[in-house]
Every structure is written in structure tokens, then in C-alpha cells.
Amino acid sequence: MVGLTGVERGDYTGGMSILLFDIDGTLIRTSGAGKSAMEAALAGVFAVTELRDEVSYSGRTDPAIGLDLLRVHGIDPTDAHNDLLHSAYLQHLPTSLERFGGTVLPGIREVMGLLHGHPDVRLGLLTGNSYHGAQAKLMHFGLWHYFRFGGFGDGRHDRDDVARDALAAAQQYLNGPVDPETVYVIGDTPLDIRCARAIGAKAVAVATGWHPRSELAEHQPDWLFDDFSQASELVALWLGVR
Numbered sequence: 001m002v003g004l005t006g007v008e009r010g011d012y013t014g015g016m017s018i019l020l021f022d023i024d025g026t027l028i029r030t031s032g033a034g035k036s037a038m039e040a041a042l043a044g045v046f047a048v049t050e051l052r053d054e055v056s057y058s059g060r061t062d063p064a065i066g067l068d069l070l071r072v073h074g075i076d077p078t079d080a081h082n083d084l085l086h087s088a089y090l091q092h093l094p095t096s097l098e099r100f101g102g103t104v105l106p107g108i109r110e111v112m113g114l115l116h117g118h119p120d121v122r123l124g125l126l127t128g129n130s131y132h133g134a135q136a137k138l139m140h141f142g143l144w145h146y147f148r149f150g151g152f153g154d155g156r157h158d159r160d161d162v163a164r165d166a167l168a169a170a171q172q173y174l175n176g177p178v179d180p181e182t183v184y185v186i187g188d189t190p191l192d193i194r195c196a197r198a199i200g201a202k203a204v205a206v207a208t209g210w211h212p213r214s215e216l217a218e219h220q221p222d223w224l225f226d227d228f229s230q231a232s233e234l235v236a237l238w239l240g241v242r
């Protein structure tokens, strides 16, 4: 997906920073709304009555999570079944988001306010959520309008492929090749750090998700924060403040 709003473009310059943000655990915490919507979909479409809590959601794509959920509940893990599951999930998601509340993580609104529209910064998404799932979550929290392009989970089982999609989307948005040295992948899981490496980008890890700072540190990100309210030095770098 390129150009979420389809209006703005901007030619790439070397001094620019391209920021690719993960969603869950990085921008927001949905307090279980996503998982609940997925479980409601399993119950509604496949009449699953006993939910098994064996599938990891952390840093993974919606299709990968969906196939594992089908498998552990004894449903044939076909793409057709997975599509049915995801459609039902998207129907449940808005009410689930309303019911569970959730929160925008510390420092995010402030940082978005500083970065949005700055000439040296371009904001994109790199998420395992499908495009429509990402849109529902970020619109719920009033963050969707900050992002201009992204890589999404649709049709992807490996986050590294989503990273390659996000880089391609950035290049299309910016009308040309982008130096990976100027690309930052911001996320809360070891898989976010790994996918940053897959595209030669810098990895910014933030311990606002399920993974403690010590675990993220083992994966050697370029930057590591407890939360984004601690990231003023990096934000200043992005803004070209010396």
C-alpha cells in the first residue's frame, strides 16, 4: 500500500529520515481488543467453543496468526478459511476496540506532533496487521492520519517480507531509491529488530510491548528505550537538531 491519503508526495533527499513504525506495543496497546476480535471470529465462523491460548501474536502477521489459530483449533488451515476468519475479525474489531479501551503509549502523541509534517521526516508503517486492521486500530486512537505509506501483513507470513514491502512503499512514495542507512524501523519485539536488519535499516526497540528491555537488548538494536518519552535525543536527530 502506498500513500495512505494519496495526496502528499515528497522527493527523497539524503538528509531525510524514513521512519517505519510498528503498531501494537509500539504506538498503541489495545488491551486485548485484537485478540478478542480474533477469538469472536473463530467462534462466529467456525463454532469454536473452547479457545486454546497457544498461539503467539507478538510481532507476527495477521495471516500467520490466523493459520496457527485454525490449526490449533482443528480447522483445515487453508487460505480460504483464513480469509473468512480475517473478514469476521475485521467486523468484530471496531466494537472490540470500543469495549477494551486500550491506550496510546507514552510519548507517542507528543513525538508524532513533532515529526508530522517536518521536512526532514517521512512517517510510514511496518506492521503485521492487515491494511484494514491497521486502519481500524489507528483510526480508533486518532493516529491514522500521521502515516503516508507502509508495509502491511496482508498475504505475508514473514515480517521480513513486510519490511521489504514497507521499504518499496517508501521508495514509491518518495519517487526514487532510498538509502537504507536513513531508514529506521521502530518496534517492540525481537522480530521488529530482525526485519530492520533484513532491509539494512536501523533498529529502534521500545519496551512498551510484551518484551522486557533486557530481552530486546540481547538482539542488539541500535537504539533501545523504555518508552518513547525517553527518546528525545533520537527525535532531535530525526529533526536535524544538533
Ligand SMILES: [Mg+2]
Binding pocket: 022, 023, 024, 025, 026, 058, 059, 187, 188, 189, 209
Ligand atoms: Mg508490535
